[in-house]
Amino acid sequence: MLIVEGKMQMVQGMEKFILIWAIYSSFFTPMEFGFFRGLPKNLFFLDIAGQVAFLVDIILQFFVTYRDSHSYKMVYNRNLIALRYLKSHFFPDLLGCMPWDIIYKAVGGKEEVRYLLWIRLTRVRKVTAFFQRMEKDIRINYLFTRIVKLITVELYCTHTAACIFYYLATTLPQEKEGYTWIGSLKMGDYSYAHFREIDIWKRYTTSLYFAIVTMATVGYGDIHAVNLREMIFIMIYVSFDMILGAYLIGNMTALIVKGSKQKDTGTK
Incomplete structure (x- = not known):
């Protein structure tokens, strides 16, 4: 065999x-x-x-x-x-x-x-397994691997949220698309009323911008939820972001402290 x-x-x-x-x-x-x-x-x-x-x-x-x-x-x-x-x-x-x-x-x-x-x-388990192998590899700087991993997690979460934001806008009946976050969006004189006709990468960039601004809780007000579905998702998303933010900040702090200790040990 x-x-x-x-x-x-x-x-x-x-x-x-x-x-x-x-x-x-x-x-x-x-x-x-x-x-x-x-x-x-x-x-x-x-x-x-x-x-x-x-x-x-x-x-x-x-x-x-x-x-x-x-x-x-x-x-x-x-x-x-x-x-x-x-x-x-x-x-x-x-x-x-x-x-x-x-x-x-x-x-x-x-x-x-x-x-x-x-x-x-x-x-995704193949990607996480790859990061685990990198963390154990003595030839690769551990701090560098962890930072790349944390940045990847943050980027992936905002990317996924951006795609879900757009999904919520496109699953309503066409006559109600004006009552969505992107269908009602105006940037100066430019309107997104017929957003399906806009270049896909521009739509994705707009969705990603919405996801990042929401994640950072900046609240510019230029893009916001319009209907109940969007409000519910944003509440869930922001609640998740608080947990993710604590995880990222906690890990970054631990890495900085560990890096400082290693540096101090090396100079003695």
Whole structure:
């Protein structure tokens, strides 16, 4: 039976390739959810290529050896390898590879099906595992790794919120789109009344601006919630931001203190 060593160059190369796709998928999934009705077709083709890559990775996982967490010995038994993967990440990985956008269109555009896109975020574990390996790697500065990780968390949260803000505006009936945060928006003489016709990257930038300003609780007042759904989401988002802000500030403070202690120790 075919068994693949986990340390083989081919396997490690595949892991790096899948990591790149996992990063892309983690950021693209919220965008596909929020901006589904206006995304360029070439992005969907790129997404399909990513799903194929993940399917190949699923198949590969049934053949790759692993180190037992108790005995610390490498496991070469094909049945044990397959059973371990089936019990852990197989079903989330398989559901993540389903063409939910195509299924969404096939069932007549039911929003409940569209929510299943979020299953793909199970791939984020590959990104978190990558950061964990970097933190343990003595060749890489620990403080640098932690700071990059914290910045990534903050950027990802605002990116996801931006996509949900736009989603809330596009799931109302078209005649009510003027009663949304973006449909009622005016920047000087420029109106967003027909926002669906505006370039997608301008719409995304506007949504991201709204998410960042809300997260920072700056409150310029140029963009604000208009209907009840938006108000409810902003209340949840700001409540979450308070927890996230405490987490980020706490971690940054701990890193600065640790860095100062290491510097003082080095100078003595």
